[in-house]
């Protein structure tokens with residue numbers, strides 16, 4: 001398995017292509033990816049193999065929480081542990097920065113992803129109706145960090 005590294009400006013086209021290969025709604029454009037890379041509260045992590053990016057992780061650090069705003073694993077490598085690895089990384093970064101919890105939202109239709117988060121240890125904390133562009137609601141989940 002290759003190592004996670006911080007994304008750079010030259011990764012933008014591939015970050016955009018990875019999103020488009022996985023999502024049909026709420027897709028951001030390359031300009032937004034560029035802006036995300038520049039925001040001081042953000043961290044974008046990626047890993048790659050000889051065929052390109054295998055995953056991406058967008059973390060947004062707030063005062064007490066670290067939010068997983070995006071977690072993507074390329075279809076060709078799904079089910080090989082990358083999702084869990086990215087979640088572990090999110091938790092480690094949040095711990096390193098002294099945060100209290102990691103939060104995320106997942107579409108209620110995305111049962112596969114919800115199961116991955118639940119088996120990792122995220123707990124359901126309510127839902128947000130109409131959160132996504134396609135009208136789907138979001139399930140809010142949190143992972144509490146030890147004191």
Ligand SMILES: CC(C)(COP(=O)(O)OP(=O)(O)OC[C@H]1O[C@@H](n2cnc3c(N)ncnc32)[C@H](O)[C@@H]1OP(=O)(O)O)[C@@H](O)C(=O)NCCC(=O)NCCS
Pocket residue numbers: 022071072073074077078079080081082083084085105106107110112113115116119
């Ligand atoms: C959701 C996603 C990030 C998970 O990543 P992944 O690399 O496929 O997941 P992992 O290989 O780490 O698997 C994690 C768990 O899911 C299980 N799993 C793997 N493949 C599975 C499958 N096809 N169906 C059901 N469960 C599966 C694994 O067994 C593992 O559980 P375990 O640790 O209890 O055994 C990835 O599938 C993805 O990018 N999906 C498309 C984009 C998306 O929906 N992102 C989330 C938006 S909130």
